[in-house]
Amino acid sequence: MPARSPDQRDPFSLPAAALWRPSATIETLRERARLVRSARAFLEARGLLEVQTPLLSRAASHEPHLASLAVPVQGEPAWLNTSPEYAMKRLLAVGSGPIFQFSTAFRDEPPGPLHNPEFTLLEWYRPTMGYRELLAEVQALILELAGPRDTLVIDYRQAFRRTLGLDPHRASLRRLREAAQTHGLVSTARRGPARAELLDFLYGAVMLPDLPGEAVIGITDFPVCQASLARIRPGRTPMAERFEVIWRGVELANGYQELTDYAGLLLRQAVDLNERRRHRRPCLPLDLRLNEAVAAGLPEGSGVALGFDRLVMLTLGKATLAEVLAFDHPRA
């Protein structure tokens, strides 16, 4: 058996003495600061107000697949935010108008080339703007930072059909399972993977690698089981009014036509908590203040969260997040 070469991407295998040093060069940090200034200028020129909301909240995320980090304050439970979404929506509900924020977000996930448990989200909200218009704005911001290149908007259903020959909205669970198995998904749990999980796998492992590499691509209109807090457009085939932005196969941004309907929000939370129970994730306190804000009235509009570290990484031609963070988690 060949001797194993040390995994180059595993920072824990570095000699301990090297871990005090930054994971990014000072030159890269200078470039990063320039990109922050450009993004800020881009949004301010369009009339958005920069805000800052708490990183530490008395409520946790109800998203089925996000793990909030607990940081008790004076013995009272509190959690680090997984995104500034809930607090920013509470600002929208009192008439803040369009707002943006560079926010640190925390998710309990293993570090890797594209993941760091602590990262920077550039999140912004556009009352009165539709999600497709917002998608165009996200693409324009990326081009402003990364230089001119092609942009594309692709329908989730069309892209899925083209690479897999299946309709993501209508294909049976059995056919999705067969397709996932063909592409290497192993299921060991007694209960097989659910529809949303199969779609997540096929989307990430088969559909994204098949997209043209250099264009900044918007993918729109997701299956309803992946609506998250996006509005669902009714019709013969209901679809979630949601988009993702993909560049060089990397997921950069997630945007929604925001769900503004109070009963709809409560229903979505219940569905999410049910999923969390199924995955044996703790059901932490819901942000009831978000619910009150939505009951008071959230303006119809759209919002997006963009992984800013990833955008810096791709713009500067780097391969790992560590190279654009002063200190990645293993060095933190």
Next chain:
Amino acid sequence: MATFSTNQFKIGLKIMLDGDPYNILENEFVKPGKGQAFNRVRVRNLKTGRVLERTFKSGDTVEGADVADVDMQFLYSDGEFWHFMNPENFEQLQAGASAVADAAPWLKGEESCQVTLYNGAILTVAAPNTVVLQVVETDPGVRGDTATGGTKPAKLETGAMVKVPLFIENGELLKCDTRTGQYIGRARE
């Protein structure tokens, strides 16, 4: 046997898949922003050597493979079985031809080999990374030709064939890499 959750996956972990033992070569965590997380792994089948890519839902569990690597000394082959000895307590164990298929062309005796045990028997044997063996058959050497970069085949005392530079003579000792099957250089012994 123990079961392992995907968050215990690491390079070198031995797991069972479809009834065969596998070694994890690479483990990558992939997760859409809001979606299900997965572990994408590259695994080698320890019986056949085939390398596969598989994806697990993060949080799923997999049965561990009851596999251990031990260093054993190669003693001799009786034509049917290959005999190995634990140098610490002189226990002996025999391996079938398929388990030594990759290692056999490099073994002449007394080498310390990495032996993989599974299910009460030797599953595979790995030859030492480098070995020193004598040339028994090659075309006459071209004296002084160290520059043209030409090569010729040479047969070694164990039967292995390697490509060697033109200046190599019969009877010389050569150092070879058993993982790539390549000539490294003349051995000074």
